[in-house]
Amino acid sequence: MSDTPIKRRQPKIMRKRILDAATEAIIDEGVDGLTLDEVARRAEVSKGGLLHHYSSKQVLHEALFDYLLSDLEETIAELIDANPHTLARFSLAYFDAVCNPNTPDYDKKRGVFFALFAVQPELAERWASWLQDRMVEHAATDDHAMARVLRLAADGLWASNMIDGPDSEPANREDVTLFLKNLFRS
Amino acid sequence: MSDTPIKRRQPKIMRKRILDAATEAIIDEGVDGLTLDEVARRAEVSKGGLLHHYSSKQVLHEALFDYLLSDLEETIAELIDANPHTLARFSLAYFDAVCNPNTPDYDKKRGVFFALFAVQPELAERWASWLQDRMVEHAATDDHAMARVLRLAADGLWASNMIDGPDSEPANREDVTLFLKNLFRS
DNA sequence: AATTACAAACCGACTATATGGTATCTAATA
């Protein structure tokens, strides 16, 4: 990336570098690209340095998951604040967080979740239970068919976007977004 | 599975055994479980025998993809025949093929696609272009927002089902299915 | 202020092993 020399001895920054490197490795080369050596190379750190912070590959996977999930949570929280509808507030925010091109790196980072689920099935369980908790939390506003459709469509767009399918074309995405949001006005 | 001795010298059957074994390996152990040794073990064939039929891991991936895709195509074709609506006939069939519990092994096999996409990104491209071709083929009936929503929701259910999320619970799935199909009656 | 003591960050060579792939052989079938 940048060829400015890296400030060492800043563990917080180093960890972020590593997680970002892992994210990009997956995006560029698929899950097989996520080797310790490759991540270390991209983060411009030694393998020893990498393993100092994340003591195994599994630990790295989990850290990456936590990192991405907290990022998503943050985005959702902001969107709920910005648009505090009563009806389906969580599902709408979820949709926008996952699919709205305005959210930063929406088209790259998000897809990494699926890759992580594929390599480490228990992360899928953690995702499922996270979502379950959110559903309980927002039961009053988001426990009905239309909200469910919204979330499912979001997941579909998410997936479609990851594989770069026809439905991820901007025109089609806007089309769908409009259609779904209109459902709430009738 | 069954402990009846395997009839040897039946290459067609052997190939199916191998592909099914690969499918189950992925389902049980994630993409890392898809090693040549593991697949051979499950298919109760030697590694040499396996590599006789599929000369490399990549070839195996592609064969598995083709296998699953042609299965999906078949199911979709049947559903279109059985329910030859004019409006969104493809998208409806797609939805049912992916999500309807009546289609065989819907809850297991389908998720394998995602795993394959994660290990071999060009398979994702092939999927995308397959879908693109279908969209051209069915443009007259399926090129509108509502049909797109149907397909996206199907993908979402697909994904949710793979990770066993809350939206994959039967009650919720039926709920959503009813809701979506009612859209076509108004 | 200088020194000492300790811990945390980081390095890079090394090892063990899992795994993809090859080479060669046997047996069945046509």
Place this chain on the structure above:
DNA sequence: TATTAGATACCATATAGTCGGTTTGTAATT
């Protein structure tokens, strides 16, 4: 007899993880 299916043994290498060491920051002690 030629070809295909399949088995067995083996090889090469990628890669996860170990380990001993070095550097740098920090805080107490003198």
